[in-house]
Amino acid sequence: MTNTQLNTLESKIPTGQVRTRFAPSPTGYMHVGNLRTALYAYLIAKGQNGKYLLRIEDTDQNRQVEGAEAAIYKTLADCGLIHDEGPDIGGPVGPYIQSQRRDIYAQCADLLLERGGGYRCFCGKRDEEEESGEKAVAKYDGRCGRLSPEEIQGKLDAGEPYVIRQRIPAGTTSFSDVVFGEITVDNADLDDGVLMKTDGLPTYNFANVIDDHLMGITHVVRGSEYLSSTPKYNLLYQAFGWDVPVYVHCSPVMRDATHKMSKRHGDPSYEDLIAMGYLTDAVLNYVALLGWSPGGEEEMFSLAELTRVFDIKGISKSPAIFDMDKLKHFNSAYIRAMEPAAFHELALPYIRETVKSETYDTQAIAEVLQQRCETLLDLPEKVDFLDALPEYGTELYVNKKSKTDEAVSGQMLDAAIPALEGMAQWSRDAIHETLIALAQSLEVKNATLMWPVRIAVAGKLVTPGGAVELCAILGREETLKRLRFGREKLGA
Numbered sequence: 387m388t389n390t391q392l393n394t395l396e397s398k399i400p401t402g403q404v405r406t407r408f409a410p411s412p413t414g415y416m417h418v419g420n421l422r423t424a425l426y427a428y429l430i431a432k433g434q435n436g437k438y439l440l441r442i443e444d445t446d447q448n449r450q451v452e453g454a455e456a457a458i459y460k461t462l463a464d465c466g467l468i469h470d471e472g473p474d475i476g477g478p479v480g481p482y483i484q485s486q487r488r489d490i491y492a493q494c495a496d497l498l499l500e501r502g503g504g505y506r507c508f509c510g511k512r513d514e515e516e517e518s519g520e521k522a523v524a525k526y527d528g529r530c531g532r533l534s535p536e537e538i539q540g541k542l543d544a545g546e547p548y549v550i551r552q553r554i555p556a557g558t559t560s561f562s563d564v565v566f567g568e569i570t571v572d573n574a575d576l577d578d579g580v581l582m583k584t585d586g587l588p589t590y591n592f593a594n595v596i597d598d599h600l601m602g603i604t605h606v607v608r609g610s611e612y613l614s615s616t617p618k619y620n621l622l623y624q625a626f627g628w629d630v631p632v633y634v635h636c637s638p639v640m641r642d643a644t645h646k647m648s649k650r651h652g653d654p655s656y657e658d659l660i661a662m663g664y665l666t667d668a669v670l671n672y673v674a675l676l677g678w679s680p681g682g683e684e685e686m687f688s689l690a691e692l693t694r695v696f697d698i699k700g701i702s703k704s705p706a707i708f709d710m711d712k713l714k715h716f717n718s719a720y721i722r723a724m725e726p727a728a729f730h731e732l733a734l735p736y737i738r739e740t741v742k743s744e745t746y747d748t749q750a751i752a753e754v755l756q757q758r759c760e761t762l763l764d765l766p767e768k769v770d771f772l773d774a775l776p777e778y779g780t781e782l783y784v785n786k787k788s789k790t791d792e793a794v795s796g797q798m799l800d801a802a803i804p805a806l807e808g809m810a811q812w813s814r815d816a817i818h819e820t821l822i823a824l825a826q827s828l829e830v831k832n833a834t835l836m837w838p839v840r841i842a843v844a845g846k847l848v849t850p851g852g853a854v855e856l857c858a859i860l861g862r863e864e865t866l867k868r869l870r871f872g873r874e875k876l877g878a
Contacts, residue, residue, distance in 0.1 A: 392497065395490075398475040399602035404436030406605045407482075407598070408467070411443045411590075412454035415655040416461045418647060418708060419609060419639045422673045426636065427607040428467045429674075429696035439601055440469035441482040443594070445587045461656050464666050466689050475602060482601060484593050491588040494596050494626075495550050495581060503625025504581055505531045506548040508541050525577045526551070550582040552591075552618060553625075559617040563633040565703050566610070571617045579618060591615060595622045603631055610635045610703075634698060637705045639676050647708055659713075663736075663761030668717040676706035686719060718760040729756045736765035741772045750859050754851040768850040772860070775868055778845040780875055788833035795838035796876040801828060802839050803869050806857070814858040821854060842872025 406427040410420055431438040440462070444450060459481075462468070473482045498504040507530040531553055533541075541548070554577065560570040581592035588596070598606060613635050623630045638646050647653040654662065659669050667688065674692055675685060679700045687695065721729065730752040737748055737755075751772070755765055770776070783795035790798070805824045809816055825835040840853035843865055849856060857865045 392494075395600050399600075400437075400475070403602070404431050404434040404604050405439065405602045406431040406436065406607060407439040407441050407601060407603050408462075408469070409441040409443050409594070409597075409608075410458050411446065411449070412451060412458060413446065413449040414451055414454060415649060415657065416457055417649065417653075417655050418673060418676070421461065421465070421656050421670075422639065422676055423607055423609065423636065424462060424467050425465070425670065425674055425692075426634070426678070426696075426701070427605075429692055430605050430607065430634070430698060432693045433696050436604075437470040438467070439472055439482065439603070441472075441597055441601070442484065443590065444483065444485045445590065445593055447485070447587070457657060464660075465670050472601075475600075482597060484597065485587075487593075487597070488587060490600070491582065491593055491596060492586060495588070495592070498581070498622075498625060499550065501625055501627075502553065503622065504550050504552055505533075505578075506538060506542075507531075507551045507578075507580075508546045508548045510547075526579075528578050531578060547584045549580045549584055551578040552581050552622065554578055554618070554621065559620055561616055561620050561630065561633060563613070563616075563635050564698050565635055565637075565701050566613065569613065569616075573617070573621075576618055576621075591618060592622070595619050595626075598631060599623070599626070599628045605632045605634055607634045607636065610637050634701065636677055636701060637703055640705045640707045642707060653708070663763030663765075664713065664717050665720050665762075668713070668720040671720075672713045672716045676708065677702050677704070686716070714760045721759060721762075722757055724756070726753060726756065733762065733765055736762050737769055739766040740770040743773050745861070746772060746859060751850075754855050754859065758850045768848075771844045771846055771849075775871070776845045778841075782841045782845075782847055783838050783872075783876065785837050788831065788837040790834055790837050792876050794834065795841070796873060798828075798830075798835045798838045799842060799869055799873045799876070802835065803866065803873065806862070806869070807866060809862070812858070812862045814854055817857050818854045838872070839869065843868045 408424040408427050410416070410424075428438045430436075442455060442458070444455070469481065470479065471477060472480045473486070495504065499506070507526075509526075509530060528551075530548075531551065554573050557573050558570050559573055559576075560568065562568050579591060580589050582588055597603075616633060616635075620630055641647045641651065641653055645651070649655060656669065660666065670689060671685075671687055671692075674687065674696075678696070679702065680687070680695050681697070681700055724732070726749075730749050733752045733755060734748055737751055741748070741751065751769055755768060759765055759768065780792050784791050801824055802821065805820055806817070809820055821835060821839065822832060825832045828835065836853040840849060840856060841847075843853065843856050843860055845868075851859075860868070
């Protein structure tokens with residue numbers, strides 16, 4: 387790439403605009419750490435009226451997983467993390483795809499050779515093992531970096547294959563990170579890593595730097611595992627004469643105090659969490675708080691609210707532990723806050739898993755469920771008694787707190803059945819008034835009456851609502867049928 391060509395690309399880089407990117411590799415599932423990186427990059431850009439871009443880093447063709455790229459697009463779309471522009475500054479919206487930019491990397495590699503920041507290495511297979519990480523190798527000794535121009539030309543004339551390595555200068559390299567502060571490394575601890583492979587594709591480090599520069603990225607958000615590579619990135623920026631971006635390295639998301647989250651150990655991906663009945667908004671809200679604090683008591687934020695309140699200074703250098711119980715807390719809060727009609731639409735497929743009868747009012751069922759579930763997967767089990775009363779034993783009628791046993795329960799059902807039979811109108815309010823009045827006339831606590839009624843109509847200890855709500859959903863005929871059956875089970 388000539389200086390003129392490079393200047394043409396660089397001339398498109400906007401001045402003074404905050405620009406971030408999410409740059410996943412399609413080599414696996416979209417884990418929670420990936421989602422958090424995407425979210426933070428989005429919030430940093432959008433909070434300052436900047437641009438948030440998407441780049442697919444697919445240069446490692448051997449590790450690509452079928453369907454992974456589609457999963458990335460779907461996850462980001464579901465979460466509302468919609469990227470701007472691409473694959474060229476000012477061009478139509480779309481992701482930057484590294485495998486489609488190999489000509490740019492090859493031209494930049496030539497430019498780097500001209501400027502002395504890299505050199506051709508003819509050492510063969512060893513460099514491929516080094517790049518893949520599949521075999522532990524000793525630090526490369528830089529022998530090809532000491533070849534004379536005549537020796538290099540001789541190898542080129544002989545058609546020897548080569549890679550391009552980064553030339554690491556003597557001295558130290560320092561950089562500043564928003565989260566981890568100032569960091570200095572001895573360049574002697576860095577090796578002359580491969581930048582361009584023999585197949586003409588760049589390695590991660592090289593393509594990463596070139597694309598970040600040509601995309602005009604001002605803030606690089608990524609995991610703290612890349613801290614050790616950052617000095618090598620900076621040396622590339624210096625070799626090209628480019629400005630270094632602001633670094634925001636985020637500590638890992640952990641399963642516990644000592645283990646990172648891992649699919650191999652059964653930790654869920656974003657897609658897994660959705661399949662487990664969690665809401666996207668709840669997941670996104672919780673993920674935002676994994677390593678970031680808003681600085682107040684409030685924890686519940688929509689994406690729009692996060693965009694307004696997010697501050698880089700709130701990111702912690704301490705690892706964050708993913709707590710499923712805390713996520714359930716968020717999820718249940720989001721479910722309760724939904725509009726009833728929206729929840730009914732969302733819950734209906736889950737209700738229908740166990741409730742096949744068309745006689746029941748699914749909106750009434752959803753209304754009862756909305757305040758009593760943590761995830762959508764809770765729903766089928768909570769209403770499985772509606773179509774068919776489950777087998778149950780009379781021990782369920784015994785409850786010390788409500789002061790009921792089998793004998794008392796029988797007495798309560800003896801009174802409840804005729805009282806409900808005599809109702810002129812079957813509605814929740816009417817059922818409530820009838821049973822409350824009955825408890826008063828029997829001079830018992832409400833719970834003493836309600837307990838056996840609820841057990842009789844549901845046949846289980848844990849139900850999504852109380853006796854009144856369940857009777858209203860079941861209807862007069864089915865309710866009375868179940869109450870009579872319960873009375874018979876209790877005997878004389």
